[in-house]
Amino acid sequence: SKTTVTLSNGAEMPIVGLGTWRAQPEEIENAVQAALESGYRHIDTAFNYNTEEYIGNVLSKWIELGKIKREELFITTKLPNFGNRPQDVDKFLKLSLERLKLDYVDLYLIHMPFSFHCNDAGNAPLKNEDGSFSLDTENNILETWKELEGQVKNGLTKAIGLSNFNSEQVQRIHKAAEIKPVVNQVELHAYLQQKELREACKILDVAVTAFSPLGSPGANTHFQNKYNYSLNDFPDILGHPVVKELSEKYKKLPAQILLKHLIQQDVIVIPKSSNPERIKANIDLFDFELSPDDLEKLNALDKNEDGRIFDFMFFKGVEKHPEYPFKARLK
Ligand code: A2P
Structure with a gap:
């Protein structure tokens, strides 16, 4: 299958990138080094990740070393x-570029469709006295989007896009946009296929982008530490019998089966790992193809x-925001 996806601005986006959400500062340099050595050319980050x-x-x-x-x-x-x-956009994009030591990024996303107020230091969300955001x-x-368009014209980003927007929110931006969003990055895996x-x-x-x-194995610890929040029913998608069966059939790791399932359908993936072997x-996904029947078996794992x-x-308190994207969760 293809190694890139052609975006609507004509750019080629590598279909596999290194995810860096929840990566620890002390491990991230090694991870990026290992990724570049393994042939990754696509790295995903965010102002919020501190990576x-x-x-x-x-x-x-x-x-520098050429x-x-x-x-x-x-x-x-x-x-x-x-x-x-x-009025925040220019400041945050320039801060990100400074940290990345780059003159431009290839893609700048609005991280979330709902907005929080900012603290006085200007670097974290403001919280209410009861701990709610x-x-x-x-x-x-839509006004924010216009500012992102301005940054494309300024040359500080090649393309702009969205993250965590639901379909209605994507449509609203797309309709109003002069420069169209090229990507929507969302949670996407075998149990949440986002059809x-x-x-x-x-x-x-x-x-x-997925x-x-x-399925973020290990993320529970992160959430307990950072937000004192426990995610229930944490799934073990890598250990699902169908994934294991296909892993044996294709002589590929369970993770490789799950990633291939997505890229074979033109979904860009950004698995996070800090381990050079993983x-x-x-x-290492481009020397095999899943058969149509096996793709169907994986499609059947969807729990919506x-x-x-x-x-x-x-x-x-986020669910009270009118732009909270997952209203279906609240019913
Ligand atoms: P590690 O960083 O120790 O490799 P996701 O991208 O879905 O959020 O998943 C990231 C989690 O999955 C990390 O905890 C990562 O641990 C683990 N992981 C990444 N690649 C693999 C792999 N090939 N096999 C098993 N676990 C993996």
Whole structure:
């Protein structure tokens, strides 16, 4: 299958990228180094992940040593949702570029469709006294989008897109946009296959990037530590009998089966790993093809909304925001 997806702006986006959400600062430089050595050219980050600086350290070294050219890389970062106001965009994009030590990114995403107020330091969401997040329900995201368009014209990003938007929210931006969103990045894996959203995006020529393509094993600890929040029913997709069976049949790791299932359907994947062997394995996907029957077997694992892991309820009070994207969860 193909190694890139052609975006609506004509750019080629590598279909496998390194995810860096929840990566620890001390492990991230090694992970990026291992990824570049394994042939990754696509790295996904966000202002919010606190990994940009470490990614930038490795990228700038590789560029300086002439081991890689900037134009060979595809770097995505994201506007934090406490910076969703139009006047915030320029500041946050420039901060990200500074940390990444780059003149431009390839893709800049609005991280979340719902906006939080910002704290006084300007670097984290504002919280109310009861620990809930301070919701900004006045912000007009279409105005924010215009600012993102301005950054394409300024040359600070090659393309712009969305993350965690539902189909209706994607359609609203797309309709109003002068420069169209090229990507919507969402949670997507065998238990949450996002059929309806993928169809809606396809019609608009918006590519879909899957975060947590392996179902984020191990994420529970992170959430307990960071938000004192426990995610129930944490799935073991890698251990599902069908995945195991196909792993034996194709002599590929369970993770490789899950990733192939997505890329064979033109879904971009950004598996996170800090382990050099797993990093290498997660891009070693181009010497086999799943048969149509086996793709169907994996399609049948879909649990729709019940398969969603990250409903953002760890942001206490978020479900009251009018732009909370997963209303179906609340019923
Ligand atoms: P590690 O960083 O120790 O490799 P997701 O991308 O769905 O969020 O999943 C990330 C989680 O999956 C991380 O905890 C990562 O652990 C683990 N992981 C990444 N690649 C593999 C793999 N090939 N096999 C098993 N687990 C993996």
